[in-house]
């Protein structure tokens with residue numbers, strides 16, 4: 001009786017209160033399936049790459065509005081004129097070429113024999129006029145058409161960029177104040193503009209930075225007396241060779257014309273301004289012991305050991321002085337006006353409404369990329385504040401040249417793409433060089449200082465960005481800055497005497 005009652009109670013408990021058996025079986029099965037799923041999930045996640053987050057660079061916006069039926073140009077010569085936003089333009093050529101594994105015609109140092117006229121032998125790896133092997137030529141040079149044609153294929157697209165000579169003079173004065181004797185002697189740009197002849201001696205090296213610098217970079221005689229006929233001849237020579245002349249003041253419109261001329265996607269012409277000068281210089285206390293500062297010191301600019309820091313140059317100009325600067329740079333002023341007109345005729349042809357649409361898209365895209373890539377909303381920062389020393393921009397003169405910092409924690413692919421956009425010219429050249437000449441780089445890295453050295457790093461010809469603070473600067477040449485300066489140009493390249501002028505050692509035997 002007692003046992004029967006207990007059994008009934010048990011049945012009631014199991015089947016009544018706790019539910020029927022089939023329910024328990026179903027529950028058990030569900031738990032087993034969930035557990036197996038969880039287990040498989042863990043295994044699956046461990047054994048395969050997690051799906052990559054969609055990079056901002058793979059967005060459909062990267063392409064921009066359609067270009068019609070055209071094939072992207074890959075044979076390009078960019079005449080990198082000085083102080084015209086040319087480093088920003090070169091950056092996009094570097095990026096485009098690197099992403100597509102194109103070959104660059106690179107200098108052994110950082111400039112192609114500048115300020116001497118370009119010579120094909122200045123290109124690293126050049127093997128003669130019939131060896132067609134380079135896609136892009138864009139480092140600083142003094143243009144020399146016949147020599148360039150030996151390096152670049154016949155279907156090369158030639159383009160360059162110009163800037164208002166007054167703005168260019170401000171930028172040049174700030175950057176080359178201690179380099180060009182004419183600027184060095186003047187108290188400020190205003191003083192120089194008042195009476196340039198008082199300061200300017202055409203025989204002195206590096207004075208080309210002080211007069212008709214555009215004209216000089218195009219390979220023309222920048223000291224010639226102005227005449228309308230001469231100016232038009234120079235203009236015609238430029239027109240004959242260069243398919244497009246961009247205007248720094250209209251940089252974004254320039255980028256749209258360039259993208260259509262080259263048949264390139266929108267992202268290829270989106271950039272962050274590089275090599276910008278800090279407009280309101282902070283205290284000079286910032287110039288200190290970093291490798292950038294030392295490199296500037298070795299180059300003979302900025303603060304020298306044991307001397308007082310100099311004040312940043314006075315760039316203020318009256319309206320009258322601005323006009324005087326235009327007259328002093330009359331040849332540049334002529335080509336600026338002429339190609340400015342041509343530029344706006346191109347925009348007319350392109351269509352103003354379409355231009356406005358594409359410029360708006362370009363700016364949106366730049367904002368998107370700045371948000372994705374850059375710290376502090378993309379605000380340029382002083383070199384010494386950039387934690388990653390390998391992306392600090394080269395400093396020249398007593399103004400600060402600004403750079404950028406990347407957002408921390410970017411995924412590898414995004415970081416690589418962002419880095420390309422902000423990597424300064426000198427470091428980027430070294431990256432490309434080491435890709436094109438992997439073996440030569442390791443040998444060059446060990447080489448003693450020699451005449452191959454040319455460029456802002458200059459010292460020893462060693463790649464710029466690889467040098468840590470202790471290896472950079474005066475120590476690398478084993479001489480003090482003052483000793484090292486005497487027979488070196490501002491960018492570290494060697495000079496030798498020829499009659500009364502100093503010329504670069506490497507070119508002396510080769511060029512007439």
Ligand SMILES: Nc1ncnc2c1ncn2[C@@H]1O[C@H](COP(=O)(O)OS(=O)(=O)O)[C@@H](OP(=O)(O)O)[C@H]1O
Nearest residue numbers: 082083084085086087088171251273274275276277
């Ligand atoms: N996107 C864009 N638009 C307009 N201006 C720009 C741009 N990018 C760079 N810059 C300005 O160009 C100046 C530096 O020119 P370069 O890079 O040609 O200088 S260099 O000759 O290579 O040293 C330098 O001018 P200053 O700041 O007046 O010195 C830069 O600020």
